[in-house]
Amino acid sequence: MAVVTSSRKKAFNRVAIVSILLITLIFLSPLYWIGTTAFKPRSLATTVPPTVLFQPEITPFIKLLTKRVQLTKAYDPAIYAASPWYEQRIYDGGERILRVGPNIQLSQYPNRFMNSLIIAIISTIIAVSMGTITAYGFSRFKMAGEADLLFFVLSTRMLPPIVVAIPMYLMYRVVGLNDTHIGLIILYTAFNLSFSVWLMKGFMDEIPKEYEEAALVDGYTRLQAFFKIVLPEAVTGIAATAVFCFITAWNEYAFALMMTNRRAQTAPPFIPSQIGSGLTDWTVIASGTFLFLLPVAIFTFALRKHLLRGVTFGAIRK
């Protein structure tokens, strides 16, 4: 469908394309910076002018994963020589890795990362499965005050998290859910559920009800029709919703900050807490950030078509 265009318009088009490419590069530069800083030697992380080209190294990641302490005196060359390469890197940086007996002591990062994974995955599974069946219910059955109920469902998402966090904190302390995985899973589920219902309702509405009706007429019960026909059709929608819920739960900060301390603390409140003392080691922060952003970036790419649809879906439908 190429409309006949004048050369002036074609030139303008070319200018637009070039500028969007440039803007994209500018937009991505912060990500480039955090990505490269994650591989920089500490000495190059804060140079003037900023260092762009360098020999990448994985020392920041070693630091990220281990517990270390500042060296206050010169280290023993014999110990240095006997140390594995990654420990030498740490020595080179003026620190030493803590050990419990002979074992290297790891930092809390892996644990926090794992917490994030557990909480995000479980809450996503619950939110999406509940959201899917509820969306199906709303999509297929009439209900008195349906519009109001749907608005109610959506409105719970509009609440500022801090507003809910205060009473939740008080309630949780009564039942002992503060700083537990379950506590955070429930919160994220509640937060994502409304979104999941809304998004899935859109997808469900798009699945022609004729499919299930055909199955009903063909001698299947409504539930069988739902599992055999509707669910397979809704798979892309479910995937998109799941990714969204996962990303939201994965990235959430405010609740995690207020409701967790140790056991269930997730990565978002943890990573900034690693800004450390004395002098910030930005390479460690960057490597922690890098690892943390990686899954989302991969997700975004792998599922970009669904994401685009998901983001705009609710908005367009309303």
Added chain:
Amino acid sequence: MAEIILRDIEKYFGAVYVIRKLNLTIKHREFVVLLGPSGCGKTTTLRAVAGLEDVDSGDILIDGKPVQQLEAGDRDIAFVFQLFALYPHLTAYENIAFPLRATSESKASVEAKVRAVAKSLQIEHLLGKRPSALAGGDMQRVAIGRALVRRPKAMLMDEPMGALDAKLREEMRTELKRLHLENESTTVYVTHDQVEAMSLADRIAIMNEGVLQQVGTPDDVYHRPANLFVAQFVGSPVMNIAAANVKADGSRSLLALGKGAAPFEFPKSLIRHLSDAKANDLTVGIRPEGVLVSQTETAGYVPVTAHLIEPLGAYDIVDLKVGAQLVRARTASGYVSKVGARVWARLDPAQTHFFDTRTTDSLRIRLVDGAH
């Protein structure tokens, strides 16, 4: 008011042709319909004329001037889109006024022109409404109004009735034709509906798979189809098509549809038109009204059974079983009483078309019904 000439137009998408070597001249004030199934290239052709589509080679001339480098707005043609393409946020008035305002005409002149067009289309009372508040036919009228208000050299219409229901389409057909008579603007009209094409066109250009099949008056394409495609595309119910062979038999030719079926009688002249090869491998086409049916045994008629009857009110369509072949006939309402009934049938030689089986082209044999 303009003459449009398409000369060797070609357009392809990758290796696939959308339009192939298309040559067509649309005369001043003529109403030409581009007819064909979806994907035949008719819309692309129309859009190429409008400047909404580039062509890969060939010339488009409007009033003798090549226009293919001109943007749509500079060609001075109007276009009516299939889904009307009314601006949804503007009222009918603003829609019609849009092309005038876009070129900064004075307010008074815009007002006068819009009112005049609205009056001729009898939509004055709708001018304040938005498209969403209009019925299909009214949207159609507004879209035409927007096209007419500029007094363009030519009107191009892309299935403008595709979105209307059957009854309304019938009405709009008449209106559109009257409008053309009054405005005398050169019009190119695209449709896949042969009834529309037949009823509206001065000339019909039938396209298939990017290739122009036949250009002619409605009578031409109905009664003298250039090939099997045209023959089957025009007319409803569809023309009966069957493989046949012809044998000389004394003073007559005998035409059999398949082996073992009772042959139909044809004038002797038929066999003379045919080479031996053709006589044994021929495709005949006959419209249902060309299949003559008799309730009683009649000379020159062969016995057949009624396989299916479709009563359409004014007339019936009866599927007759001729050997293994089904042939549809058009009879008076209730003429064949019931399915399974035995009747007699004959093919009217004057209405029988003969096609080359391989090329599907018409053999251009015209017979007169000399027998009876």
Added chain:
Amino acid sequence: MAGVLDTSPAARAVTRGWSDLTIRNVFIIPTILFLIIFNIFPLIYSLGYSFTDFRASVNEPANFVGLQNFRELLTDERIWNNFWVTAKYVIVSVGGQMTVGFGLALLLNRAMPAKGLITTLLLLPMMMSAAVVGLFWRLLYDPSWGPLNYALGLGDLAWLSNADVALYAVAITDIWMWAPFVMLLSLAGLSAVPQHLYEAAAIDRASAWYTFSRITLPLVTPLLLIALIFRTMEAFKTFDIAYIMSTQPTTELISIKLYKFAFQEWQTGKSCALAYIVLIMVLAITNIYVKYLNKVKER
């Protein structure tokens, strides 16, 4: 008889399964209950506390103080300052996002190579954790060795420690993060404008600017408004990014104030009251927008 549907009552009982009503209730009610328990009940719970002097940090019972918390809050200049900071932040940040996002969408809304890839790349920021984004923008903003000042030649402009600039610095980060969202909605809006309207305009001899102002803009306005609602609400609620990036009084958004009331000073009752004020404001803003949106859509 095999293969024929048995319509005897016994056989039908098997075929029937749950009634639609049962399914509807089983599918919907748990979710509604869940949302009520974990979203609405807490609000009711905190409404009660908002009329008390309750402090979660001490073991003393809560005393009913009537509207005192609300009175104190609404007459506290500092709280009003928090709201003012929030308002400024919302305007700057949302305004920026709308401008940048819509601009990007206009540039992207054309046939071009690798369009999908570029769109996806541009979306990356909004997929990320605001807390982490805020953190690494601190690195970018560093006045002495941050790459931003170097690249822009701003010398040692202290983005975050300069009280006058900090709010804008946070807003810029937020714009970076969320302009893609506006871009996406705008793109959806732009691509929802039927191509044939542009063709009609081309036929109607409308210039590029006339087409943009008379067709494109009015038709994407509803979606732009939706983007505006979403972003305004989100910006109003902003906590993480500003909290991570700056602790200036000039960047103390109302959410941060709320957090401090609740979790640093432990004025629980008062924080509940403030939470309610914020909640009512969010609802009011949303309502105004939605009303306006409906008006626009009606047109």
Added chain:
Amino acid sequence: MAHIRLDNVTKKFGLHAAVDGLTLDIADGEFFVLLGPTGAGKTTTLRLIAGLEKPDDGKIEIADQDVHQWSASERDVALVFQYYSLYPRYTVRQNLAFPLKSNARNCSQAEIDERIARAAKTLRIGHLLERKTDRLSGGEMQRVSIGRAIVREPRAFLMDEPLSNLDAKLRESLRAELKELQMKLKSTFLFVTHDQIEAMSMGDKVGILNEGKIVQVGTPYEIYNKPKNIFVASFVGSPSINLMPAELANGHVTALSGKLKIVAPRSKTNGAVTIGIRSEDITVGPKEQVAAHIHDVENHGVEKIVTLRVDDQFFKATAPSSLELKIDGTVKFSFNPDKLHFFDAASGASRA
């Protein structure tokens, strides 16, 4: 094989009654067509019978069993939808097997294979069996969905405008095929459509539905030739029946501001009426009675449809294609007095 009876069935959506006190009797083995404009309640009626909707009032019987309380899965009727009639992601074979694999049926794999083979043969879709449904053409899809109904050997076939989104040529051929199929299976068919040609050409009986009520039930012949009212008369037939005000007095009809006077043999009453006459019952030619202005001529190949104008009254006539007619010219015409329909001017009910 079953006969279907609806007794005073009402179905409301909100305040609007989609089906309003409908009574219908469909004989065993009958091809019954429910015809009506959009929104007449045809589809709702079909869905009520299938059990996809529950009636607010009235009784539905299938094979003399009151199925009021039965769910759709229990009723053993097959339904062919207008859209989306096939399960996506499945092959044609899986689609055909699907209803047979329901728990409600006790169908062995051999039985399933056999039935599929039989249905495939009947519908000539054997070569498509392993294809995914998204790779079928529109006609093939409808054939497969009919196949899915056939394999079940249901008590009745319900079809909801199954041909309406096919193109004209395909519709023509599937029409004949469907009719043939029904004759072969001898099953009860209830076919819903808004296309009068489909109704006329296929139905053993046609029920005309308007605003949730049955207006007329009859054979195609009865419907076309003895319409009960103006609605039926103008809904059936193309081009539409010509309607015009007339005066009936002493066995004479006077219309077209007195220019047309005909002896009306069947007329019984006097006074103002609306007369209806179909285009094929108007003869056009140089020797006819009254002169008219030619407003439009449509060439349909086999014949021409002429729009004539007398004063402000427009009407259409069918003329042989060989007749030369010029737009804005003049021609003479006459009405066939035997084919005049008389309707009450106020109520629109037939007077004949």
Added chain:
Amino acid sequence: MLRRNLASLVMGVAFTIAGGLQSRAQAEELTIFWAEWDPANYLQELANLYTAETGVTVTVQTTPWPDFQTKAFAEFNAKGDAFDMVVGDSQWLGAGSTGGHYVDLTNFFAEHKVGDLMAPATVKYYAEYPGNSGKYWAIPLEGDAAGWAYRKDWFEDPKEKEAFKAKYGYDLDVPKTYTQLRDIAEFFYRPDKKQYGIAIYTDNGYDAMLMGIEGAIFSYGGDLGDYATYKVDGILNSPQNVAAVDMYRQLYQFAPPNWGKVFFQEDNQAITENLAAMSLNFFAFFPALANKATNPNADVTGYFANPAGPDGKPQHAALGGQGISIVSYSKKQDASFKFLEWFIKDETQKKWAELGGYTCNKSVLESDAFRKATPFNEAFYQTMFMVKDFWAVPEYAELLTQINNHVYPYVISGEGGSAKDVLDAVSKEWVDTFKKYGRGG
């Protein structure tokens, strides 16, 4: 080789994750909560020794300073058992004890004679609440106070010495008084060369800036109020305090640009990045400055204790540092007591000091080995006997907010009138606050 090591690292990560998940099942694990800084790492290392000895795992859980008290109290107020022990700020004693968050250690103190083991000031400020009540809630763990780092190379440059003498009439040396501090700051303030006089705390979050201001106030002989009677008016806004706050504002004039929102990190950077001649910081942050890897100027960085006020009034430093308390919601209080018993042993304290911890143990502090261990230990030793602290009342967070609200704008941009006006305003709010909570008269 490389691959095997990498594999062991990965395995280690995997085990930690697995361990983290089932950690709650294990009884023998103690968690100590502290802020994120080097001493916490030293404590972890010390605790690792305990683990090696007893098999009880001790994890030091940290969070950044700005969040430290929020996180701790969020957990306390939730009555959570995430932490068995907490190394809490001295201000927390009031809230910790009256709120029921801390286990009473009075008996433990008596039993183990902790009062005799530790430096008196640390016992007073880190352990006892209410003041002079003889009730103890914490064991002094990390002694800390504000001190100063300075650029020895700049100070010892003969040309600078000469110029300074010419300008101020006395020798350039480590400042003895705040006036000298001011002079030296002014002397080295050379914006054109991107070199500045002094780096001080200015962050208005939590107690950051107040630590700097307290240092000045205490040195000037002022105080924040009467800790026994909660009398504030007349003490907080005394002339000494007014002068001290004014001095702090003057010092800010010689700070590097954009210094309006800084805390310990930036103050360390002021030395590492050659920004300032002198820099205020807690001793606990000085290891980074003594380390060549993180401070290129490590060799030329010197340290001194908080100078005296004008007229040679007695020196006082703002107290940092913390005691360790047992959280009353912990389910492992017995194990925690055992750990504390181990912790207060002399050899543990010695080891603690060796690792980098700032012991409060008198005998260790006084030992030569300690005082010579690092370039700043001597200054630390001096400081630890002259510390004072802020209110330890439960509502101290509100007090902090109030003083920050007024003093911060004054120091940074001179808002709010004179130093007297500002302190009057704070005094008024504090009086109201105390009244609200029923303290004092």
